[in-house]
Amino acid sequence: MxxxxxxxxxxxxxxxxxxxxxxxxxxxxxxxxxFGRNGSGKSTLLKxxxxxxxxxxxxxxxxxxxxxxxxxxxxxxxxxxxQHHFLPKHLKVxxxxxxxxKTEATQDAIFYDPYIASMTHKPTGVLSLxxxxxxxxxxxxxxxxxxxxxDEPFSMLEPLHKxxxxxxxxKLKATKGLLLTDHxxxxxxxxxxxxxxxxxxxxHPITTKQDLQQLDYVNHLSP
Numbered sequence: 001m002x003x004x005x006x007x008x009x010x011x012x013x014x015x016x017x018x019x020x021x022x023x024x025x026x027x028x029x030x031x032x033x034x035f036g037r038n039g040s041g042k043s044t045l046l047k048x049x050x051x052x053x054x055x056x057x058x059x060x061x062x063x064x065x066x067x068x069x070x071x072x073x074x075x076x077x078x079x080x081x082x083q084h085h086f087l088p089k090h091l092k093v094x095x096x097x098x099x100x101x102k103t104e105a106t107q108d109a110i111f112y113d114p115y116i117a118s119m120t121h122k123p124t125g126v127l128s129l130x131x132x133x134x135x136x137x138x139x140x141x142x143x144x145x146x147x148x149x150x151d152e153p154f155s156m157l158e159p160l161h162k163x164x165x166x167x168x169x170x171k172l173k174a175t176k177g178l179l180l181t182d183h184x185x186x187x188x189x190x191x192x193x194x195x196x197x198x199x200x201x202x203x204h205p206i207t208t209k210q211d212l213q214q215l216d217y218v219n220h221l222s223p
Contacts, residue, residue, distance in 0.1 A: 002028045002146045004077070004177060007059035010201075011044055018044050019055075020201030026177045028146055031169065033188040034181040035206065035217060036198035042181045043083075045198070046149050050080045079145040083152040085132055089125030093135060096124055100139045110138055115164065130161025137168065147177040154184040166191050185212060 004026045011019040018041040026032050036042045047053035049060070051069040060067050062077060072078050087096055097110050111120060115134055124132060133153060140148055153169075154162050162184075169178060170191055182188050186209070189195065195206035197215055204215055212218045 002177070003061075003063055004147055005061040005064075006049065007061070009045065009048060009058040010056045011041070011048060011053075012056055017201055019048075019198075022196075022198065022201070022203040024196055024203060026147065026179060028175065028177045029173055030193045031173050031178045031180060031191055033185075033192035033195035033206070034179060034198070035185055035188070035195065035212065036181070037217065040198040041201065042198055043151060046080065046151055046179075046181070049149065050078055076143070076145050077147060079140045079143050079148045081136060081140055081148065081150040081153060083155065085136065087124045087132070087136065090123055092121060092123050093127075094120040096135075097139070101142055106142050110142060113138060128158075128161070130157045130164070133157060134161065134165060134168070137165065137172075141168075141172050141176070145176075147179070148172075149179040150181070152182050153180060154182045154187045162187055185209070185218070 007023050009019055009022045010017070022045060024032060034042055034045070044053065048055045048058065048069060049072065051072040055069070058069060060069060067075070067077070093116065094111065097107050101107050101110065110116060116138065119127060119131060124135070127135065137150070137153065153165060157165065166187065172178065180188050180192070189209060197204045197206050197212065197217055199215055206212060209218065
């Protein structure tokens, strides 16, 4: 089983300390939920782990072996789903798939997915938010990376699309380790095996919605 371990990451921007002491362990076969108010450092943490932002201090291990953040991308350890859509709007879905996957078997698996097959003739720019998010997640899920980090995967989705995405993520965790950060905390808690809240630069373990209430997170946001 592949295991990603983060120890005591810290990050400051000039005199502002954003992350002080954040740690977690993520195994393949798990979904880790990450919560925090705007400005708490969620996106900063994801960028550090993805290797696109340098931390002040960080210790990262894969299966107990130390790795550097700048090795994450070339060694294909973490795939990253950003909050904002990234697919070329003018390309049809069927022409977008080969941009990410070169083997015929993988292309066919995505092309003939029951939810994707009916939209392969459409440009990605005309897809609904739910269709587009599902396509993006599906494209990442077939990459070789053992871990996938997702920033706001449920944002702006209709209830039906949320449930479809949750169902897919629960199946996906059989072969991946997933980290989800989203303000729709109920959706994340529904499918997470464990969760953390970032507050004042520290990571706090979360097991229930009541934990979020005690840390003054739920009152800040609508359910």
